[in-house]
Amino acid sequence: MLKKFWWGLVVGTAVLLLAACGPDEPEVLRLATTTSTEDSGLLEVILPDFEEQYNAQVDVVAVGTGAAIQLGEAGDADVILVHARSREDAFVADGHGTERWDVMYNDFILVGPADDPAGVQGMALAADALAAIAESESTFASRGDDSGTHSKERSLWEAAGLPTDPEVDWYKSLGQGMGDTLRFADESGAYTITDRGTFLSQQDSLPNLAIMVGGNSIDENGDLSLYNPYGVIPVNPDKGDINNELANSFAEWLTSVDVQAMIAEYGIDTYGQPLFYPDSQAWRDQ
Amino acid sequence: MQTLLDAFLNAFQLLTSGDPELLAIVGLTLRVTGIALLLALLLGLPVGALLGLMGRFPGGGCVIPLIYTGMGLPPVVVGLFVYLLLSNQGPLGELDWLFTPSAMVLAQMIIAWPLVVGLTLTAVQSHDPLLPLQLRSLGATRWQLARTMLLESKLGVFAAIVAAFGSIISEVGAVMLVGGNIRGETRVLTTAIVLETRKGQFALAIALGIILLLLSLLANLALYRLQQRGAPR
Numbered sequence: 001m002l003k004k005f006w007w008g009l010v011v012g013t014a015v016l017l018l019a020a021c022g023p024d025e026p027e028v029l030r031l032a033t034t035t036s037t038e039d040s041g042l043l044e045v046i047l048p049d050f051e052e053q054y055n056a057q058v059d060v061v062a063v064g065t066g067a068a069i070q071l072g073e074a075g076d077a078d079v080i081l082v083h084a085r086s087r088e089d090a091f092v093a094d095g096h097g098t099e100r101w102d103v104m105y106n107d108f109i110l111v112g113p114a115d116d117p118a119g120v121q122g123m124a125l126a127a128d129a130l131a132a133i134a135e136s137e138s139t140f141a142s143r144g145d146d147s148g149t150h151s152k153e154r155s156l157w158e159a160a161g162l163p164t165d166p167e168v169d170w171y172k173s174l175g176q177g178m179g180d181t182l183r184f185a186d187e188s189g190a191y192t193i194t195d196r197g198t199f200l201s202q203q204d205s206l207p208n209l210a211i212m213v214g215g216n217s218i219d220e221n222g223d224l225s226l227y228n229p230y231g232v233i234p235v236n237p238d239k240g241d242i243n244n245e246l247a248n249s250f251a252e253w254l255t256s257v258d259v260q261a262m263i264a265e266y267g268i269d270t271y272g273q274p275l276f277y278p279d280s281q282a283w284r285d286q
Numbered sequence: 287m288q289t290l291l292d293a294f295l296n297a298f299q300l301l302t303s304g305d306p307e308l309l310a311i312v313g314l315t316l317r318v319t320g321i322a323l324l325l326a327l328l329l330g331l332p333v334g335a336l337l338g339l340m341g342r343f344p345g346g347g348c349v350i351p352l353i354y355t356g357m358g359l360p361p362v363v364v365g366l367f368v369y370l371l372l373s374n375q376g377p378l379g380e381l382d383w384l385f386t387p388s389a390m391v392l393a394q395m396i397i398a399w400p401l402v403v404g405l406t407l408t409a410v411q412s413h414d415p416l417l418p419l420q421l422r423s424l425g426a427t428r429w430q431l432a433r434t435m436l437l438e439s440k441l442g443v444f445a446a447i448v449a450a451f452g453s454i455i456s457e458v459g460a461v462m463l464v465g466g467n468i469r470g471e472t473r474v475l476t477t478a479i480v481l482e483t484r485k486g487q488f489a490l491a492i493a494l495g496i497i498l499l500l501l502s503l504l505a506n507l508a509l510y511r512l513q514q515r516g517a518p519r
Contacts, residue, residue, distance in 0.1 A: 063484055063486075064484045064485060064486075066484070066485045066486045066487075067483070067484050067485060067486035068486075069486065070485075070486025070487075070488070071486070144469060144481075145481055145484055145485055146484075146485040146486070146487075147484075167469075167470065172466075172468045172469075172471070173468065173469035173470075174466055174467055174468055174469075175467045175469065175473065175477070175478075175480075175481035175484075176462070176466070176467055176481075180466075184385065184466050187373060187374055187384055187385070188384075188385060208374075
């Protein structure tokens, strides 16, 4: 009788121990990123691999680059993945982030109404095309939301020697996301600057828009200023309540050769070309 | 905490600075909501009064649940409907209203109309059932009857106006979709708040929110005074 009891105790304890050794609750990583990475569907495809490897759960907050950086500054995100190089460098220089890692790139294009009132189709440089649009006072739709794309658009106007965010009738500053801005351009016969990925993924619902500058793929894009690099930055743990260890693992994972290969593949099936091109140090070194 | 403090300071500075862009946004907000509310009242009050009276007759009972459902229409769905109506491919594409204040007025009117109708008809229904009978026996036509019942239901009608105003001045989904949030053309307070939030300008966004609330408060104070003046003593 007593023997049975002892055996029961041993077996019971063993079961409890085994249960306790099972998988822990996943750790949460808060990733603030831009709408372009989320809307393209890339994160959905690659993140499960990270979650499995690190027993983590990634909470993605997809906002404009300006807001993503703000989330990092406020310590409301553990890691940010954005595309606005000069602001990323400032983020690290000001001590908000620990280090910026190259991740990937794609390119911007200028799209516009197929009848092309400004006569810019086939121009090599976006700045020249913008100058022609301003000259002919053709409608131009701007994101106007301080996003990475808006930052790029401003620098292109500057390159054309023209004022940024002009307050004129033909310049429509929307303050909306890329998809909304493209739909506006499609409806109102406006030109706009977009990242190629978002345009490709929504092209079916944009019957009136055609690519004006940037060619049909990144290889045909002759304007280096339309290059669009993405960087990942773990947020400085000084802000408190930051999961820095997991954020660093995330940056390392995202830039690893295996994940970079996944990025290189993504989109080829659907669009006949990748939406992003891998560009991490590890990828370039191999 | 700092952000909240900044926000209040920011709101105060914005209000006192008389920034022309802000004034334009406030002006457009009041214009769009005001016109939409007026139209909704013109088209909604008579219908509400009539339905309130008809509710006592067979047949009226199947329209009213539809109106009540309309009171809970998600603004973004209304926006989508108006968008498709006014889009180049839509039946009213010829109007070229998409991304103009006219489209925003149309959307807000559609959101406000069921609220006006629903609350008015409830107010009219809540009267002594013998009152309409009495009025009819005195020889009132249907419209005279509706008018008298409306006047007798002042409080309920005020509730309808206040509810409709509150729901459309604070609405963002529909005006964002059909207005496009174009700076200087179709940007109103709510869409400006969404924009500043997206840009990470939280203090400015909250400041705009405070201004929106102040506007709403002022409008409701005015309405309340009007109601008090009309109230039976």
